[in-house]
Amino acid sequence: MYIKQKKRKKIKENNKKIRINNETTEEEKISSLVEPLIENMGYQLVRIKMIGGDHNILQVMAEKEDGTLAISDCSKISRILSPIMDIEDLIEDQYRLEVSSPGIDRPLVRIIDFERTIGLEAKIELSEMLADRKHFRGMIEGTQDSEVLLKMEIDGYDEPQIIGIPFKKISSAKLIMTDDLIALANNN
Incomplete structure (x- = not known):
C-alpha cells in the first residue's frame, strides 16, 4: 500500500469491464457462455455466482448501461438463458436460475x-x-x-x-x- 501523490494515467476504456477474477472454473465457463448473450440483449454481465447448499442457485447479476435493471428485464434475461443453459448442460446437479440486479449495496x-x-x-x-x-x-x-x-x-x-x-x-x-x-x- 502506498499513498498516492503523483498524477497517473487513466485506465483504458476497454479494460473497464474486466471483472475481478475470483470465479470458479465452472463459473468462468458459464460466464463465457452467458456474457455475449446478455450483451446482445443490451445488458452488461456484472457477476456469475454458483451458490451451493440444499438447493444450488446460479445467480446471474446484470444491469443496463445506466446501472439499472427492472423486474421485466430479469424475466427477459431468464427466458433467454434458461433453455440455453439446459442445452449446454454446464452444471451437473440440479439448480435454480436467479437473475437479479446488483442491488443498492452492490458488489464492485x-x-x-x-x-x-x-x-x-x-x-x-x-x-x-x-x-x-x-x-x-x-x-x-x-x-x-x-x-x-x-x-x-x-x-x-x-x-x-x-x-x-x-x-x-x-x-x-x-x-x-x-x-x-x-x-x-x-x-x-
Whole structure:
C-alpha cells in the first residue's frame, strides 16, 4: 500500500469491464457462455455466482448501461438463458436460475463499478496482503493505472489519505450501506 501523490494515467476504456477474477472454473465457463448473450440483449454481465447448499442457485447479476435493471428485464434475461443453459448442460446437479440486479449495496467487480460509485463508502478484501492487511474500508476516490483509489484513515496521519489498491489483488468488494447511499438510491 502506498499513498498516492503523483498524477497517473487513466485506465483504458476497454479494460473497464474486466471483472475481478475470483470465479470458479465452472463459473468462468458459464460466464463465457452467458456474457455475449446478455450483451446482445443490451445488458452488461456484472457477476456469475454458483451458490451451493440444499438447493444450488446460479445467480446471474446484470444491469443496463445506466446501472439499472427492472423486474421485466430479469424475466427477459431468464427466458433467454434458461433453455440455453439446459442445452449446454454446464452444471451437473440440479439448480435454480436467479437473475437479479446488483442491488443498492452492490458488489464492485469491474473497474467501471468503482468509477460509477466515486464518493461512496466501500469494503474491499484482498487475495493477498498489502501493507500487512487484507481488509480495507474507505471512500472510493476513483481509479488510475489498474488501481482503485480509496480515501481512508491511516495510523500516523492526521487526515484521511488516498491509497492505491491494485485491482488484480481484490478478491471481493462491495458498497457499504450508508445514509448517503440510501439517499442516492432514493433520488434515482
